[in-house]
Amino acid sequence: MLTVSMTVNGQPVTKEVDPRTLLVQFLREHLSLTGTHVGCDTSQCGACVVHVDGASVKACTMLAAQANGGEVTTIEGLAQNGELHPMQAAFKEHHGLQCGFCTPGMIMSAVDLLKQNPDPSEHEIREWLEGNICRCTGYHNIVKAIRHAAQDMRS
Numbered sequence: 001m002l003t004v005s006m007t008v009n010g011q012p013v014t015k016e017v018d019p020r021t022l023l024v025q026f027l028r029e030h031l032s033l034t035g036t037h038v039g040c041d042t043s044q045c046g047a048c049v050v051h052v053d054g055a056s057v058k059a060c061t062m063l064a065a066q067a068n069g070g071e072v073t074t075i076e077g078l079a080q081n082g083e084l085h086p087m088q089a090a091f092k093e094h095h096g097l098q099c100g101f102c103t104p105g106m107i108m109s110a111v112d113l114l115k116q117n118p119d120p121s122e123h124e125i126r127e128w129l130e131g132n133i134c135r136c137t138g139y140h141n142i143v144k145a146i147r148h149a150a151q152d153m154r155s
């Protein structure tokens with residue numbers, strides 16, 4: 001067993017884990033943060049995207065031990081003081097989801113995109129979301145939601 005410590009959604013956590021524990025397993029199974037989903041487990045679908053030290057990563061491709069000492073944010077950490085993050089609000093407003101399975105990963109990826117590029121074109125959004133698969137929406141409303149969130153966050 002291995003001791004890992006990190007800050008998750010602003011809270012310090014320390015747990016004993018099997019060294020093979022993936023970050024996504026750590027979040028879901030050890031911390032009960034089940035908003036981070038597992039769609040493929042092979043680094044393709046993006047349902048498991050979280051932020052580690054501010055950057056989006058697929059939590060199924062990283063060991064919990066690799067995040068040791070880091071700052072992790074999951075979808076549960078985005079809303080502040082009972083207020084949805086503007087990206088969450090935009091997905092709700094513009095119907096950027098149907099079943100919702102891909103949504104946490106989409107939102108975490110989109111928040112990272114806007115940190116790097118506060119005014120992305122539709123093409124840039126679609127390119128950025130290449131690693132996030134949605135089986136429901138056809139992406140149109142997801143892209144629309146991200147464009148509106150970008151506007152809201154700039155104003």
Ligand code: FES
Nearest residue numbers: 039040041046060
């Ligand atoms: S579960 Fe991680 S990319 Fe699909």
Ligand code: FES
Nearest residue numbers: 098102134135136
């Ligand atoms: S909303 Fe169902 S997979 Fe994207």
